[in-house]
Every structure is written in structure tokens, then in C-alpha cells.
Amino acid sequence: MARRRQAVTIKHVAADAGVSLQTVSRVINEEPNVRPAMKAKVQASIDRLGYVPSIAAQRMSGSRSYLILAINDRERTIADWKAREGRDWVDQMLLGGMLTCAERGYRMLIELVDTHSDHVERELSGAIAALQPDGVILTPPHSENPLITGFFAERNIPFARIGSRQDGPGIAITMGDRSNARLATQHLLDHGHERIGFVAGPDEFSLSKRRIDGWKAAMDEAGLSHDGLCERGDFGFDSGKLAAHKLLARDHRPTALICSSDQMTLAALEVARAMGLDVPGDLSLVSFDNSPIVRFTDPPLTAVDQPIAATASRAVELLIDSGKEPSPEEPVIVTGELVVRGSSGPVPPA
């Protein structure tokens, strides 16, 4: 394999257009101080030669790398990929993130990092040193890991925290968990439900608490109690089973359950079945995520959609623009919506 050089470099363009390298550079970077005529001439050469700048060279000379790094939790991501249960978080991030990057001449790269590892810092340094990204997207549970956020803050690397609305460095951007949980609860209240159980996510994810808050708020407003109606899971199927079991084994069992992930809702569905309960006849179910599988279950699940693509897209935009404009102080909220399907319905007659 021959030592590969750039086919067309800025030099070729400069020679072709009969100008200096800098002028070409200015045109590429849309800098001022180039006469329109000159600019047109250079652009013509660029087009004719099919010139595209090398991001390595751009990066080397101290400018941008045109790379955005999306950091995901290694363990969870790999487990999801291997399980093949239809979770499409990564796909949706790519859909939103990659395409927006592409529009702006950037590329998005995925990096897997262990949150719990004691050498997070080493992993991060490695990725940053090797790639020198212009921006970083953090996903839960990284978004609120002080080791990780601190790392980027110290180094002045722009980063977005998806699923976090804490104050602090970095752009906080959430999917409106509190209001989404309210939405789900209200949907059930509208159907006459009064005992609405909630299967929350793990503590490690701050959105878990926000969802609980939303649910409680809606219940309070309706003058209903939420005592003993909340259980925790870890988003996984088994934990959902356990939680659903606890809630449905109560004397006065809930007539509806809101679960913080599709897997946990699926688990609740299975538990209900095992208890001889009809869904939605005896028990209404509302899910969170709205991943592909919810349409293939029987009944299909009513679910709060998580607008991951839109969120990733917004994060990319804010990161790319963070050089020019100041980033928003307040958390950015990209709201989801409730998709009503067959798993929720009227409260069963007493």
C-alpha cells in the first residue's frame, strides 16, 4: 500500500486560481476580506478540482477538527446491541446527530465509555487526545457524572448533557421528563383511573426523579394519593417484573401502571397476564421510550415518545454554534409526546 497523500490540496487550488494559499483558506472558511471576484475564481477552482480540505490538516493547524463525539455508556450500549430487543437509542442519536453534523460539514463519532470505571479519566483523555473533537455529547448516566462533566469543563471542551437539567458547565438538554410524566398520568386520569402506579427508573438517572415528580404533581392536583404506588426498576425487564409484581399484589391494586421504559412495561404486561388480568380491560399500561417493539406487542403499548433524534440534532447545533454564540443558560427542553395505543383504556367498573 503506497504512502497516500492528499490528491488535491490547497496548493493545487491556489496554483490553479493563481492566488496564494491564504486566499484559498479564507474562501474555504468563509472569512471576510476577500473580494467577490476573487472568491468566485477560487470557488471555481475548488469545484473544478473537487477539492475538499483534510480535516487532519485543519485540526493540525490549530483550527477545528469538525468532529463531534457522542459518548455512550459502554456496558449498557453493548448489552442493548447484543440483546437485540429493539432499543434504538443509538440509531436515533445517529439519525438526529449525524445528519445535522453532515449539514454543517461535521462528522459524528460514537465512543463507548464505562461510567463506573475508576479510570474514566484515562478513557476520556485518550479519546480527546486522539480525536480532538470540537464538541462532546454526553448521554445518561454520563451527563451527571461529575468526573466526566468536570473533565470537559476543565479543558474548555464544549459539551452537551442530554437528560440533565442541573446547573453547571455544559449545555443541559432534556426531553421534558416531568411534563411527559404528567402527560401520561393525565391521560390515565382522563380515563377515570384513580389508583395509578408508577415504576420509576434508577436513581443514577436524574430523569427518574423528575418523572416521579411529574406523576406525583398530576396525582396531587387530582386530589389522589400516591402512597405506596411507586416502585423502582433499572429500566430492564427483570426489574420491571419485580416492581410490577409488588404493585399489583397490593390489596387495593392499581388500575393503571406507568413504567419508565418499554422493557419494564413489557414485564408489567407479562405479570398482569400471569395474574389473569386483561390489558387494558383490567389494567391500563403506559410506557416510556416508544422504541420499535411497542407496536408489535399485543396489545400495542401506549407510550411517551422520547424525541432522541431531535434532541441529538439540537445538541449538535448548539455545540457547533457554541464558538460564535453563547450557549443557553437555561436547560433546553425538547418535548416528547404521548402516543396512544391499545394498552390503555377506561378504568374498569368497580
Place this chain on the structure above:
Amino acid sequence: MARRRQAVTIKHVAADAGVSLQTVSRVINEEPNVRPAMKAKVQASIDRLGYVPSIAAQRMSGSRSYLILAINDRERTIADWKAREGRDWVDQMLLGGMLTCAERGYRMLIELVDTHSDHVERELSGAIAALQPDGVILTPPHSENPLITGFFAERNIPFARIGSRQDGPGIAITMGDRSNARLATQHLLDHGHERIGFVAGPDEFSLSKRRIDGWKAAMDEAGLSHDGLCERGDFGFDSGKLAAHKLLARDHRPTALICSSDQMTLAALEVARAMGLDVPGDLSLVSFDNSPIVRFTDPPLTAVDQPIAATASRAVELLIDSGKEPSPEEPVIVTGELVVRGSSGPVPPA
């Protein structure tokens, strides 16, 4: 945002270890001609300072970029992501490709390219010029697009063609389509089926033909006719419906159908239902892909698994090693397996 420079460079390491840049470079790249003692000293400095080479600088100096580019069909990929129907091709590529890249110090990057565009070449040049990848993975239908394969061949950029077994430049690597189709057919023959229909994929994918060949071969061997038992689809749901309809409307309708994608199988299931046929009682169904949804349908689908992760992983290895070792002449085959579930069973009594 301050002009960001590399925190720790090769210079720092050299100074710290009291050696020349070149010696450090040799240690990094595991080149010969460094005494163990020297090597240890340098390595110690590297570790202490937490030095990681900048891939931009490495690339600039004419060495590798440590980047592997996975090129997917833009239209199909985006459609899949938006449809959220559980196709996890990209995830499986990442699972196999990214992790293997990571093991070897490489990164994998996804690039979407329009096969049908008249400026494919421009798109490719752009990606190559910007990123300078050390290797490229082509997925169907790019794998056999001469414009695309020619592009990389001309430029001496190592590339793998997934799903292609044509001769020619680049590493051909398939998932054993012919033998997989045989496997599926044999499974049905073993259950006594004699009229086994086949819904093939589009012509554009060479694997479509290979699967047909495998099915025909198995049928021939069993002394059975395959006349009029093959229809074409485009892997999508609607096309599957059409094809299944044609096959099942025949006088002497097939007792089993093999469909070349999960979506088409799902469509066949729907058509069968609409005709009042029980699956697998009246009609057995075997699918290709084994994507997440097949476990959530009723009945779950018997399917030929496509070992995408293993294939991507193998492709990455072959690409990375293509500098040192010669690439295999013969097509590499990563075989899939048949996962038997509820959609296939004994032939119904005549």
C-alpha cells in the same frame, strides 16, 4: 474558546524520558530497533504523562489515520431509522465493527452515501479527502456498484465488500446466502413440505440471486419443482404483501414460504391471516434477518440469522491487516444459522 493545543505531545514525552522524538515514535508504533531498557523508560514517561498520539498529526505525517469508514446506503438507512421498525443492521455493524476497531486502536465512522446519485464520486471524494480512512467497509447495495468499488480500487484504498462474492478488487465477504437458503429450505423439507415458495430480494442485491440458487438447489435435490414458486420483493413490507399474495393465490398454493427479509415475512403473515390461513398450521413461514421484531410477532418467526456483527468485525480485521498480510483471494464467508421459532412446522395434512 481558546485555541486548543495538544496537552501532552511527543515532545513532552521525549523531554521527560530524555530521548529523541524518533525514539518515542518508535515505541508508540512498536517498531524494532529500540532497546528494551530504552523502551521501558519511554513507556514509563508515556504512562506517567498520559500521552496519547493525535491521529490528526499521525495522519499528517503520512502514516495511518486509524479510521475505518463504514459506508451505508443513505436512503435505506435513514428510512430504517425513521420507520423505527426494529431493523438493527447499523447497530450490529457498530457492535462488530466498532469494538474490533477499538481493540486495535482504530475508530469506526459511519458515512451515508446515495447509491443512485449521479455524483456518487463527488460524495466519496469528499469523505475520503476529509477523513483519509485507512479502510472502507462497503455494504449492499454499494458492494457491487462498480462506480464505488472502482473508486476505491483506483485510489488503492483497502476496502471490503460485504454481501458480495464477485471477483475483483477489495475483500469479498458474505454471510453464506446460498447455504443459508438451503438451510431454510431443508428445514421445511424435513417437515414434509413439498411446495415451498420463495420471496426473493431485489436484483440490485446479488445475494438475492444466491439465495434463490440455494433454495432451487435444495428443491432440485429433493426432486421437487420450483416452477412459479418464486416472486421478487424489495425487502419492504408492501412488496412482501404483493409477492405473498401472488404465491398464495395460486391454485395449488405453497404450504411454506421463505421470505428474504423480516418485513416481507411479516407481510406474508398478514396476507395469510387475511386469507384465513393459520401459521404454522396451514402455512409455514421462514424469514431472513432475524432482527429484533421477529421475537415479538405472533407466532415468533423462524428466521435465518444474519451475522452482521461477526461479519463487520471480520471485515475490520482484514482491512487493518491488509497492510501487512495479503488479503484473502477467495470470498470470506461468515455463516449464519437458522433460528427455529413458532412460524414453521409440519406440512398440513393433504
Place this chain on the structure above:
DNA sequence: CTGAAAGCGCTAACAT
């Protein structure tokens, strides 16, 4: 408004 010079971090080629 445009150009010339210097340097980013690293490695290939050539000394020693």
C-alpha cells in the same frame, strides 16, 4: 484586501 513566513504533532528518510 492579499501575501509570506512560521508552526501545529508526528513520521519517513537519512544520517550517525
Place this chain on the structure above:
DNA sequence: ATGTTAGCGCTTTCAG
């Protein structure tokens, strides 16, 4: 076995 030199392609000074 190690060090020195030159240069990759680009942008940032700084001069004109």
C-alpha cells in the same frame, strides 16, 4: 540502536 532533518496540508500570525 538512536538522533537529525524535512515535510505532510492547513491556518495563524504578521507584513505589505
